[in-house]
Amino acid sequence: MKDYLQTYSQTLIRYSYSISDQIKLTIGHLDKEPQLFHYTVLRKLLNSLVAIGLGLDKVMEYRPCLDSLCVTARMSLSDIITWEYIRHISKSDSEFTNNIYRLYFDHISKLRTSIKRNYPLVLRSTPEKINEWSSKLDSLDKFYDSNGNPKYSNLDFSIYKAIRYIFQNKKYEQGIYSFLSYAFIYYDQYSKYEHFGEASFNLSSVSLHDKWFHDAICEFCVAIIPIPEYALRIFEEFKKTDDIIIDKNIFSTDLNMLRKLAMNCPTHNSW
Numbered sequence: 446m447k448d449y450l451q452t453y454s455q456t457l458i459r460y461s462y463s464i465s466d467q468i469k470l471t472i473g474h475l476d477k478e479p480q481l482f483h484y485t486v487l488r489k490l491l492n493s494l495v496a497i498g499l500g501l502d503k504v505m506e507y508r509p510c511l512d513s514l515c516v517t518a519r520m521s522l523s524d525i526i527t528w529e530y531i532r533h534i535s536k537s538d539s540e541f542t543n544n545i546y547r548l549y550f551d552h553i554s555k556l557r558t559s560i561k562r563n564y565p566l567v568l569r570s571t572p573e574k575i576n577e578w579s580s581k582l583d584s585l586d587k588f589y590d591s592n593g594n595p596k597y598s599n600l601d602f603s604i605y606k607a608i609r610y611i612f613q614n615k616k617y618e619q620g621i622y623s624f625l626s627y628a629f630i631y632y633d634q635y636s637k638y639e640h641f642g643e644a645s646f647n648l649s650s651v652s653l654h655d656k657w658f659h660d661a662i663c664e665f666c667v668a669i670i671p672i673p674e675y676a677l678r679i680f681e682e683f684k685k686t687d688d689i690i691i692d693k694n695i696f697s698t699d700l701n702m703l704r705k706l707a708m709n710c711p712t713h714n715s716w
Contacts, residue, residue: 446659446711450501453666453706457498460673460699461491464680482545483683486528490676493521497669504662508652511661512638518669519635522628523604525675529625530607533614547600550588554599557582604632621678624671631668663710670707673700 475481500514531548535541560578564570583593590596608629637644651657677696
């Protein structure tokens with residue numbers, strides 16, 4: 446099992462850096478949308494692949510790390526669904542750009558609300574300080590007009606709403622939705638690591654039981670496959686706006702290896 450995980454780890458990290466090396470050629474094209482959107486999601490996925498790779502390499506030695514690996518994977522699976530949702534709800538290039546800004550605005554809107562409702566209680570900040578922080582957000586002309594009115598409506602977004610919309614309004618080849626099925630199933634499952642409840646005791650105890658731990662590791666190696674698959678998919682979208690032609694076959698060896706590894710986890714008895 447250790448050799449298997451070491452191979453998986455090395456392949457994930459090598460794959461991530463191979464795409465990162467190509468991105469460096471186009472770093473100057475991030476002054477407009479949707480390039481910045483594609484780049485940001487892609488960069489997050491690639492960062493996660495490296496973190497997951499490092500974690501898999503050590504997880505046999507430090508079993509409790511599995512919890513953090515699942516949380517990291519959940520973040521990336523969430524980003525994948527979010528990226529597809531924005532594409533699915535957009536009927537034109539201009540609407541796509543507008544929906545990206547609506548997604549961005551969600552951060553600003555929620556922070557603004559939190560500053561007014563929560564900061565006075567938690568930080569015991571003065572009304573003057575609260576107004577100062579709020580004014581700084583209101584002055585962001587990217588999101589507010591000169592009168593302080595928002596330029597964009599809230600997206601009213603959740604992963605659960607997004608996945609329902611995507612599967613009710615399919616617009617791409619069927620293979621994409623197979624990866625999205627995996628992405629959602631394991632996003633939902635791994636969300637229980639972050640939100641305390643009935644499953645928390647069992648999840649926190651997985652590393653203490655050999656069979657549970659083996660099964661969880663093998664399942665994890667399947668669960669993360671949408672991440673490298675989507676890293677390449679988003680990279681291809683990002684490259685559409687460039688003049689540089691990249692042969693995606695340079696990534697195929699590692700991607701095929703990851704697919705093979707995911708489906709061939711060693712049995713518990715072979716440890």
